[in-house]
Amino acid sequence: MGTGNGSLYDDVTQHIIAQLEEGRLPWVQPWDTSLTATGLPRNAATGRCYSGINILILWDRLFERGFGAQRWITYRQAQALGGNVRKGEAGTIVCYADRFTPKDEQQKARDEQREARQVAFLKRFTLFNVEQCEGLPEALMTMAEPRPFEELVPQAHRLIRACGADIRVGGESAFYAPSPDYIRVPDQAAFHEPINWYRTILHELGHWTGHSSRLDRLTGANLGSDDYAREELCAEMASAFLCAELGIVPTVRHADYIGGWLAVLREDNRAIFRAASQASKAAHYLLDFLPAEGGEHD
Structure with a gap:
């Protein structure tokens, strides 16, 4: 989902539309037929939960690839933890929203004595499931047990x-x-x-x-x-x-x-x-x- 070079908005939206047209809801995954424990996807290095559209993107890849872990990591984080991403593994593109102020807007705002308007954009970055990595600490590779x-x-x-x-x-x-x-x-x-x-x-x-x-x-x-x-x-x-x-x-x-x-x-x-x-x-x-x-x- 959303791994091409086009608009991330278009990529993700078209993928979800296709799922809905088939009667499948991307936020209701086949947990009962999977070895994956329920939960929100987390960054393996920081323990922080991903949120928003990234949950849907990561859940989609989780079930597409059959990963058992809800833990994800960047290439650099894997290296910092003493491991690495296995050669040939394809990452999953996720995003976060940010804002910036164009230089011409900064100058215009100063001339007009007002606050500069910011422009919203999506910044992409690539994650790998811990099962796509090797050499990571054993604690990060252990699958969470489902709650009784x-x-x-x-x-x-x-x-x-x-x-x-x-x-x-x-x-x-x-x-x-x-x-x-x-x-x-x-x-x-x-x-x-x-x-x-x-x-x-x-x-x-x-x-x-x-x-x-x-x-x-x-x-x-x-x-x-x-x-x-x-x-x-x-x-x-x-x-x-x-x-x-x-x-x-x-x-x-x-x-x-x-x-x-x-x-x-x-x-x-x-x-x-x-x-x-x-x-x-x-x-x-x-x-x-x-x-x-x-x-x-x-």
Whole structure:
């Protein structure tokens, strides 16, 4: 995904559109048929989690190549740790957003006595999975053990309680009501699998983070609009990121929105980047309510 010399926005967007057209969601990977433990991809040298679109890019390569480790590293980091990337291994291009001020804009701003306007751009860099390397410290090569199922529910329950959201149990449908600022979810008995009750709440918590008192993302868009589709896309990915980090296998919750997501992505090649960024912020906002277990976030 996104390894060519063209626009990274176009490369990644077209790849995700192709997956959605096939009915596959890139943020819901086949964890249950893989030896890979759930979790967010991390930098092997720093322990920091990757975020935003880089999660989708790295997960895509993870399952394409069948890697068992969620740890990634740059060529120089591998050398600094006493190892190296094996000859012939192809890296995975990821990116981070940065800004700069053109020189002519700096001069113009001085002449007009105003602040200079910055230009946003994506900077690419290449990562390798630790399984593409040799000579790295053994601790970096050891695969993480999946969490026992009996630990998953308590951890999810701790997050739900710690965030302080107003969650009201009852009724026949799950939703987040922005104005009164509460989540409604059916009783656990309505779910065939108990873990789906937690997956559902995590999705609604994704919406909950967008309230004006928190991440201030919600627009009050009407059902069926592009803004509504964008918010559902954000909540879907936030839930998937949360599930993965909590050790819960992510699943498709709202596949009926695929048509709306396709329309948004076909119109705007940066939409998936913004949605993934917002989803990461939402997931990290919620994960920060838990005692720190892993690394920081990139």
